[in-house]
Amino acid sequence: MFRCPSSGTPLSRSVPAMSTDEAGTGPPPPVPVRDVLSSVDPGPMSAPASPESRSSGSETEVALPGGDWVVRSGGRTRSGVPGDSGAPLLLALFHRRDPASGEVEAKPAREVWTVGRDMEEWDSTKLTDLLARSRPYRVLPDPPSPSRPSPPSPSPAPVASRRPSPPRPRRLD
Numbered sequence: 001m002f003r004c005p006s007s008g009t010p011l012s013r014s015v016p017a018m019s020t021d022e023a024g025t026g027p028p029p030p031v032p033v034r035d036v037l038s039s040v041d042p043g044p045m046s047a048p049a050s051p052e053s054r055s056s057g058s059e060t061e062v063a064l065p066g067g068d069w070v071v072r073s074g075g076r077t078r079s080g081v082p083g084d085s086g087a088p089l090l091l092a093l094f095h096r097r098d099p100a101s102g103e104v105e106a107k108p109a110r111e112v113w114t115v116g117r118d119m120e121e122w123d124s125t126k127l128t129d130l131l132a133r134s135r136p137y138r139v140l141p142d143p144p145s146p147s148r149p150s151p152p153s154p155s156p157a158p159v160a161s162r163r164p165s166p167p168r169p170r171r172l173d
Helices: 033-038 124-133
Strands: 053-056 059-064 067-078 088-096 110-115
Touching: 059 124, 067 124, 088 124, 110 124
Parallel strands: none
Antiparallel strands: 053 059, 059 067, 067 088, 088 110
16 A cells, blocks of 8 residues: 555555556556546645735735735846746845835845746745745946946056166177
């Protein structure tokens, strides 16, 4: 008898045991995974209680024990190399909500890149995991553009003066 690894409930085989050779002495055929999973009751989730979250387009609010956060999309890109479709990546920015005034801070406190296209498909457990994986928000300098002059480059180092050449040997006659 087989048992489910996560819950330990016994699993019944939906396919009768048959042998693979004509003599009936070989091992039984493998059980399709769909058949095994359809006969198992998932039961209660073992994850912690899910915090509350509200979503509206590209902004999601989540209430965690450490405070309230507003999660916004900061950008999108794809991983991979040319010729490979790659995985869609989304930059999630975490803004703190001030509990006293209810105002959302303009500058994000945390950031994290994650695989995904839309934040709407994320539940509060996913947002909790993303917050745990996030790092402090970094402001990167803007690259120079044609409309904006680039910062002045440092002047080149002065060229060292040349040493005088040694005197030529004299001819003795």
